[in-house]
Amino acid sequence: xxxxxxxxxxxxxxxxxxxxxxxxxxxxxxxxxxxxxxxxxxxxxxxxxxxxxxxxxxxxxxxxxxxxxxxxxxxxxxxxxxxxxxxxxxxxxxxxxxxxxxxxxxxxxxxxxxxxxxxxxxxxxxxxxxxxxxxxxxxxxxxxxxxxxxxxxxxxxxxxxxxxxxxxxxxxxxxxxxxxxxxxxxxxxxxxxxxxxxxxxxxxxxxxxxxxxxxxxxxxxxxxxxxxxxxxxxxxxxxxxxxxxxxxxxxxxxxxxxxxxxxxxxxxxxxxxxxxxxxxxxxxxxxxxxxxxxxxxxxxxxxxxxxxxxxxxxxxxxxxxxxxxxxxxxxxxxxxxxx
Ligand code: SAM
Ligand code: SF4
Numbered sequence: 001x002x003x004x005x006x007x008x009x010x011x012x013x014x015x016x017x018x019x020x021x022x023x024x025x026x027x028x029x030x031x032x033x034x035x036x037x038x039x040x041x042x043x044x045x046x047x048x049x050x051x052x053x054x055x056x057x058x059x060x061x062x063x064x065x066x067x068x069x070x071x072x073x074x075x076x077x078x079x080x081x082x083x084x085x086x087x088x089x090x091x092x093x094x095x096x097x098x099x100x101x102x103x104x105x106x107x108x109x110x111x112x113x114x115x116x117x118x119x120x121x122x123x124x125x126x127x128x129x130x131x132x133x134x135x136x137x138x139x140x141x142x143x144x145x146x147x148x149x150x151x152x153x154x155x156x157x158x159x160x161x162x163x164x165x166x167x168x169x170x171x172x173x174x175x176x177x178x179x180x181x182x183x184x185x186x187x188x189x190x191x192x193x194x195x196x197x198x199x200x201x202x203x204x205x206x207x208x209x210x211x212x213x214x215x216x217x218x219x220x221x222x223x224x225x226x227x228x229x230x231x232x233x234x235x236x237x238x239x240x241x242x243x244x245x246x247x248x249x250x251x252x253x254x255x256x257x258x259x260x261x262x263x264x265x266x267x268x269x270x271x272x273x274x275x276x277x278x279x280x281x282x283x284x285x286x287x288x289x290x291x292x293x294x295x296x297x298x299x300x301x302x303x304x305x306x307x308x309x310x311x312x313x314x315x316x317x318x319x320x321x322x323x324x325x326x327x328x329x330x331x332x333x334x335x336x337x338x339x
Contacts, residue, residue, distance in 0.1 A: 008065075009065065009066035010062075010065045010066050010067075010306070010307070010310050011310075012279075012310050012311070012313035013311060013312075013313065014264075014313070014315055016265070016266060016267055016313070017066065017267060018065075018066065018067065018267060018268070018269055018310055018313075019066055019067055019068045019069060019267050019268075020067065020068070020069045020070075020071070020267050020268035020269075021059065021062045021067045021069070021070050021071070021268070021269060021270075021271065022070075022071045022072075022073055022268060022269075022270045022271070023055065023058070023059060023070065023071070023072055023073070023270070023271045024073050024074050024075060024077075024270070024271065024272050024273045025050075025055060025072055025073075025074055025075070025077050025080045025083060025086065025273055026049065026074045026075040026076065026077065026079060026080040026273050027043050027044050027049075027074070027075045027272075027273050028043050028074070028075045028076065028079055028080070029074060029075045029076040029079065029107070030076055030079050030107070030109050030110075030144060030145070031076065031107050031109065031142040031143065031144050031145040032142065032143035032144050033107075033129075033131075033141060033142050033143070033145075033169075034140075034141055034143065035141075035169060035171065035198055035212065039143055044273070044274065048274050049273050049274060050273060050274065050275045050290060050293070052082055052083075052085055052086045052089075054275070054290070054293050054294075055086055056086065056089045056090070057293060057299060057302070058271065058275065058289060058293060058302070059090060059093075060093070060299075061299050061302050061303055061306065062306065063093050063098050063099055064098075065303065065306065065307075067099075068098075068099060068100040068101070069099075069100060069101045069103070070090060070093075070099060070101070070102050070103070071103050071104060071105060072086075072087070072102075072103070072104040072105075073104065073105040074105075074273070075273065076106065076107050076109065076110070077104050077105070077106060078104075078106055078109070078110035078111070078113075078114055079109075079110065084114065084117055084118075084121075087102070087117070087118060087121045087123070088121055090102050090121075091121040091122045094121075094122040095122070101124070101125075102121075102122055102123055103123060103124070103125050103126065103127070104118070104123065104126055104127070105126075105127040105129065105167070106126060106127070106128055106129070106153075107128070107129050107142070107145065107150065108128040108129070108130065108149075108150040108153035108154055108157075109145065109149050109150060109153060110153065111126070111128070111150075111152075111153030111154065111156050111157050112149075112152045112153045112155075112156040115153070115156040115157040115159070115160040115162060116156070116160045118160070118162065119160040119161050119162050123162065124162065124163060125162060125163040125164075125165065126157055126162050126163075126164055126165070127164075127165045127166075127167050127194075128150070128153070128154055128157070128164055128165070128166055128167065129166075129167045129168075129169075130150060130154075130166050130167070130168060131168045131169050131171065131174070131175050132168075132174070132175050132178055132182075133147075133178060133181060133182065133185055134147075134178070135147040135148070137174070137175070138150075141171075141174065154189075154191075158189075163192070164189075164191045164192070165191065165192040165193070165194060165253075166182070166186055166191050166192065166193045166194070167194050167196055168182055168193065168194070168195050168196065169195075169196045169197075169198055170195045170196065170197055170198065170214040170216060170219055171198060171212045171214060172211065172212055172213065172214035173211070173212065174212065176214060176219075179219055179222055179223060180223075180226055183223070183227075183245065183248075183250070183252060184248075186250065187245075187248040187250045192250075192251060192252075192253070193250070193252050193253070194240055194252070194253030194254070194255055195216055195219055195252070195253070195254050195255070196255040197213075197214070197215065197216050197254075197255060197256050198212050198213055198214070215256075216254040216255075216256045217256075219254070220243070220254065223243075223245070223252070227245040227246065227247050227248070228245070228246040228247060229243040229244070229245060229246075230243060230244045230246060231243055232244055232251065239255045239256065240253040240254065240255050241253065241254050241256070242254075263280075263315060263316030264316075266280075266316075269309075269310070269313070271289065274290060275288060275289040275290030275293060276288055276289070276290075277289050277305075277306065277309050279309060279310065279312060279313035279314060280313065280314050280316070282316075283314050285312060285314065286309075287305055287306075287308065287309035287312075288305075289302060289305055289306065289309075291305075292304070292305045
C-alpha cells in the first residue's frame with residue numbers, strides 16, 4: 001500500500017476513480033413537481049443544513065482528493081440564500097485548474113437573475129429541467145411553476161453564453177405527445193436534450209409511479225419512426241446514453257437508470273444538503289460528513305470519513321421495474337439526494 005497523502009486520489013474497491021461530485025445545497029424549492037415532491041413538504045430546519053462555509057470546505061476537500069467535476073443541485077439550488085457566494089468560492093478551483101467543470105441543475109426559475117453572474121464565475125453549462133412546452137401542462141406538473149419565467153431564464157442563460165441542456169422526465173400520459181415537439185424545439189434553439197426515466201423515489205403512491213413509467217426504449221423506438229438514429233459511443237461515466245438524429249444533427253440523451261446497468265463506469269458520488277454522502281443513488285448506505293465537518297476546523301476527520309465511505313461504494317444498484325412491484329425502491333426524495 002502506498003503511503004496515504006492528502007492528494008491520494010479517491011478510488012473505490014472496483015477501481016473506479018471518483019472524479020464527479022454532485023452536491024445538493026438545499027432541500028427547498030419554488031416548484032412542487034408531482035414526481036419529486038408532495039405539495040405540502042416539510043423542509044429541514046436550517047441548522048440541519050450545511051452552511052455555505054461548510055459546503056465550501058466539503059467541496060474543497062473532495063477537489064483536493066481528485067474530484068474534477070462539481071454539479072450543484074437541490075431542491076432548487078438558486079433559491080438558497082447567498083448561493084452566489086458559494087459559486088464565487090468554487091470558482092477559485094476553476095482558476096487554479098483543480099476543477100475542470102462547475103455546473104448546476106436548475107428548474108430555471110431564477111436564471112434570469114443569476115445567469116450572467118454564473119457565466120462570469122466560470123460556469124459554462126447548465127441543465128434546465130423542462131418537461132413540457134405547454135404552459136397549462138407546465139403549471140400542472142410543477143404545481144407552482146410558470147412556463148414564461150423558465151423560458152425567460154433559459155433565454156438569459158443563452159444570452160450569457162451558457163450552453164443549455166434540457167432535462168425532461170418521461171411521463172406516460174403527460175408528455176409522450178411532446179416527444180417530437182421537444183426535440184424540434186431544442187434543435188431550433190440549439191439546446192441539448194436528455195430524457196430521464198421516472199425513478200421510484202420518495203413516498204409517492206406506487207401505482208402513480210407505475211402508471212407514469214414510460215420506458216425510454218419506447219421513446220427511442222418512436223423517435224426512430226421519424227428520424228434516423230445513430231447510437232453514439234460517447235459515455236460520460238454516468239447513466240446517459242446518446243443518439244444522433246441524422247436529419248437535424250442534434251444529440252439526444254437517455255438516462256435509463258432503471259433499465260440499463262450503467263454502474264460499471266460510475267465515477268460519481270452525491271452529498272445531500274445535510275452532508276450525507278451517498279455512494280450510490282439506488283442504495284441506502286451513506287456516510288455522515290456533517291459530524292466530522294463540525295467536529296474540527298481541520299479537514300483530516302472529514303477526509304478520513306470520505307475515504308472510509310468510498311471504500312464501501314457498492315458495485316451497483318437494485319432498481320428493478322421488470323416485476324409488477326417496484327423493487328429496490330429507496331425512500332429518499334430526489335430533492336433530498338439532489339437528482
Ligand atoms: N430543482 C432542480 C431541477 O429541477 O432541475 C434540481 C433538482 S431536481 C431534484 C434534479 C432532477 O431530478 C430534475 O431534472 C428532475 O426532473 C429530476 N427528478 C426529480 N424527481 C424525479 C423522479 N422521481 N424521477 C426521475 N427524475 C426526477
Ligand atoms: Fe423542485 Fe426540481 Fe424537484 Fe421540481 S424536480 S420539485 S424543480 S427540486
